[in-house]
Amino acid sequence: MSSEIKQLLMKPGLFSSDPQSLLRIRHTCAHVLGMAVQAIFPETKVAIGPWTDTGFYYDFDRAEPFTPHDLTKIEKRMRRIIKANLPVVREVIDRQQVRKEIERENEPYKLEILDGIAVDETITRYFIGHTNDLDTDTALDPVKSKNPNYWWDLCAGPHLSHTGEIVADAFALESLAGAYWRGDETKPQLQRIYGTAWETAEQLQAYLTQKEEAKRRDHRKIGKDLDLFSIQYDAGGGLVFWHPKGARIRLLIEDYWRQAHLDSGYELLYTPHIANLDLWKTSGHFDFYRESMFDQMEIESQHYQIKPMNCPFHVLAYKNQLHSYRELPIRLAELGTVYRYERSGALHGLMRVRGFTQDDAHIFCLPDQVTSEILGVLNLTEQVLSDFGFTQYEVYLSTRPDKSVGDNEIWDLATNALIGALDAKEWKYTVDEGGGAFYGPKIDIKIRDAIDRQWQCSTIQVDFNLPERFDLKYAAADDTRQRPIMIHRAIFGSLERFFGILIENYAGDFPLWLAPVQVRLLPVADDFYDYAVSVATQLKQLGYRVEVDKSKERLGRQIRNAELAKIPIVAVIGEREMASNTLSIRTRKSGDHGSLTTAALQERMQQAIISKQQI
RNA sequence: GCCUUUGUAGCUCAGUGGUAGAGCACUUCAUUGGUAAUGAAGAGGUCACGGGUUCAAUCCCCGUCAAAGGCUCCA
Numbered sequence A: 001m002s003s004e005i006k007q008l009l010m011k012p013g014l015f016s017s018d019p020q021s022l023l024r025i026r027h028t029c030a031h032v033l034g035m036a037v038q039a040i041f042p043e044t045k046v047a048i049g050p051w052t053d054t055g056f057y058y059d060f061d062r063a064e065p066f067t068p069h070d071l072t073k074i075e076k077r078m079r080r081i082i083k084a085n086l087p088v089v090r091e092v093i094d095r096q097q098v099r100k101e102i103e104r105e106n107e108p109y110k111l112e113i114l115d116g117i118a119v120d121e122t123i124t125r126y127f128i129g130h131t132n133d134l135d136t137d138t139a140l141d142p143v144k145s146k147n148p149n150y151w152w153d154l155c156a157g158p159h160l161s162h163t164g165e166i167v168a169d170a171f172a173l174e175s176l177a178g179a180y181w182r183g184d185e186t187k188p189q190l191q192r193i194y195g196t197a198w199e200t201a202e203q204l205q206a207y208l209t210q211k212e213e214a215k216r217r218d219h220r221k222i223g224k225d226l227d228l229f230s231i232q233y234d235a236g237g238g239l240v241f242w243h244p245k246g247a248r249i250r251l252l253i254e255d256y257w258r259q260a261h262l263d264s265g266y267e268l269l270y271t272p273h274i275a276n277l278d279l280w281k282t283s284g285h286f287d288f289y290r291e292s293m294f295d296q297m298e299i300e301s302q303h304y305q306i307k308p309m310n311c312p313f314h315v316l317a318y319k320n321q322l323h324s325y326r327e328l329p330i331r332l333a334e335l336g337t338v339y340r341y342e343r344s345g346a347l348h349g350l351m352r353v354r355g356f357t358q359d360d361a362h363i364f365c366l367p368d369q370v371t372s373e374i375l376g377v378l379n380l381t382e383q384v385l386s387d388f389g390f391t392q393y394e395v396y397l398s399t400r401p402d403k404s405v406g407d408n409e410i411w412d413l414a415t416n417a418l419i420g421a422l423d424a425k426e427w428k429y430t431v432d433e434g435g436g437a438f439y440g441p442k443i444d445i446k447i448r449d450a451i452d453r454q455w456q457c458s459t460i461q462v463d464f465n466l467p468e469r470f471d472l473k474y475a476a477a478d479d480t481r482q483r484p485i486m487i488h489r490a491i492f493g494s495l496e497r498f499f500g501i502l503i504e505n506y507a508g509d510f511p512l513w514l515a516p517v518q519v520r521l522l523p524v525a526d527d528f529y530d531y532a533v534s535v536a537t538q539l540k541q542l543g544y545r546v547e548v549d550k551s552k553e554r555l556g557r558q559i560r561n562a563e564l565a566k567i568p569i570v571a572v573i574g575e576r577e578m579a580s581n582t583l584s585i586r587t588r589k590s591g592d593h594g595s596l597t598t599a600a601l602q603e604r605m606q607q608a609i610i611s612k613q614q615i
Numbered sequence B: 001g002c003c004u005u006u007g008u009a010g011c012u013c014a015g016u017g018g019u020a021g022a023g024c025a026c027u028u029c030a031u032u033g034g035u036a037a038u039g040a041a042g043a044g045g046u047c048a049c050g051g052g053u054u055c056a057a058u059c060c061c062c063g064u065c066a067a068a069g070g071c072u073c074c075a
Helices: A002-010 A021-040 A068-083 A095-105 A108-116 A136-140 A201-216 A219-225 A244-263 A277-283 A285-292 A311-319 A367-387 A408-425 A465-469 A495-506 A526-541 A555-564 A575-580 A598-611
Strands: A055-061 A088-092 A124-128 A151-154 A171-180 A189-197 A229-231 A240-242 A274-276 A297-299 A302-306 A330-339 A355-365 A393-398 A430-432 A442-448 A454-463 A485-494 A519-523 A546-548 A569-573 A583-587 A591-596
Touching: A021 A055, A021 A068, A021 A124, A021 A151, A021 A171, A021 A189, A055 A171, A068 A171, A095 A108, A108 A151, A189 A201, A219 A229, A219 A495, A240 A244, A244 A330, A244 A367, A244 A485, A244 A495, A274 A277, A277 A285, A277 A302, A277 A311, A277 A465, A311 A330, A311 A355, A311 A465, A355 A367, A355 A495, A367 A408, A367 A442, A367 A454, A367 A485, A393 A408, A408 A442, A408 A454, A454 A465, A454 A495, A465 A485, A485 A495, A519 A526, A519 A555, A526 A546, A526 A569, A526 A575, A526 A598, A555 A569, A569 A575, A569 A598, A575 A583, A575 A591, A583 A598, A591 A598
Parallel strands: A393 A430, A519 A546, A519 A569
Antiparallel strands: A055 A189, A088 A124, A124 A151, A171 A189, A229 A240, A274 A302, A297 A302, A330 A355, A355 A485, A393 A442, A442 A454, A454 A485, A569 A583, A583 A591
């Protein structure tokens, strides 16, 4: 399915050679939407109507909420405007003149937009409709609502030249949503209408198919269907329960992670879940992120804080003794569970939760070790991500923001170290100027999943703040005390979120090494049940995850159930198999494998496990 | 937190101002089976929760909670 979509989207000629074509279509769609809404609901004020990655939206201010039924009416009206093939005309206009018109039309948001346009900028507006069609009266008083075939909007463009150039079956209105004016929650909340628009009906279809595919893969649905995890309202929102099958996967992920880190020169830590609040005051987190922290608890007149991050703990672990420069770099890693207050409306399945486990690590190193340490992190990141099936990355380098700590020298050193490592790795990256944290520059890595969506997981940050605040030191060769450089990094980001991404990436069809149940044995009749159990015991002793179907259903039903449970391998056991000491193997990916001895099955499984592939 | 929508059996969903429905799952019985659904019977619901209107509310109204989509936020 996914590759079909990709093929469709990448098919030469499907998209026009003009890169602005889609943009024009979507921009004009937004205007047609605005025109349609104001024609049907003249009391509505328009705010802003830009294009997006998949279409367009327009924000409206209207006392009455739009209903889904209104959406249908609006879409019909849009189709009429498209069918009428009205011209879209650009006009350069004088600021004072357009201000008068906006005031007359009583469009406060437009006025604000006009005031936001720089003095030296050319102001343009776009008309939809034949201005010369207006009768004399309305021509003198061109108020939009008085003429259903005439509308204009302040806009920099570009646009199509006629509404008829919008392909009527390549656009659709999608949804209604609330949105704050200028994205500011202290400002009025507007009603946003989302639409999607494409060059051809075929493209729209490809987009809708992709959307459906994303819905099919939704980790919340698969998590429920396969009984991987739950989030229970009795316990509270954003708190994840890992059920046995999900927990099994997590255990496999954690085991893998620990081994990979031990192999890469990390030491592992376990640190507490709560600590004295003073720690968070020292680190600066309390000042900056108080709003996102759970409330403190009082214990013997001391305030304790459930940890929203692991860094200060690792810093304390480092600081517990004086380290020689010879010991550096020191790499401390922990699967550390943290709790952060997220507003209820922000919670989303496993992707946005209130309690999660970071695969956190902190590297304390000498200035001249930064580049090689970062390169080491990049290598480990690539190894880990590709073992989980993610081989395409987009890399971002974020540099010093306006508000930041540390002197220029150290920022340059750190930024150059990051660049040096990226160059050594030969990774292309995009620079996000001023996008760094206040305490240092960072590299963010976004992975691409099976249906071409991007997810940000990994982050590598140089931190100047904490070593300073906690007064970290090492003993240099000349026996002076120097400040180490601290690198903060996570590969998965959050285990919960990464699990969600994994579920969606594999659509629940985990590769054999991660599958919570690898083999289900299906006895064709009661008589073979005990034998199946003995085979299962044998395979379990070899370290495989095996279960026997206890349902006593017919084979067809047992196979169907195993398929629905997305179990990679089923082994049928009956008269023939018992007699010949074999198993009839069927895998989810490639179907019938015929009769195999357990040794032969084991060999095939081992291959798939080592290569981390589906079988 | 805010806006819109939704909330009926474990799951997916019908439905009505007059005592509650289907399919799947579950239990029991029969069936001893060969690569995606054997048959029959049964059990299962304070129609999210709390108020109000009404002779009567799962349905209409108000509030609360939760979920979905979006906005905001994300060390």
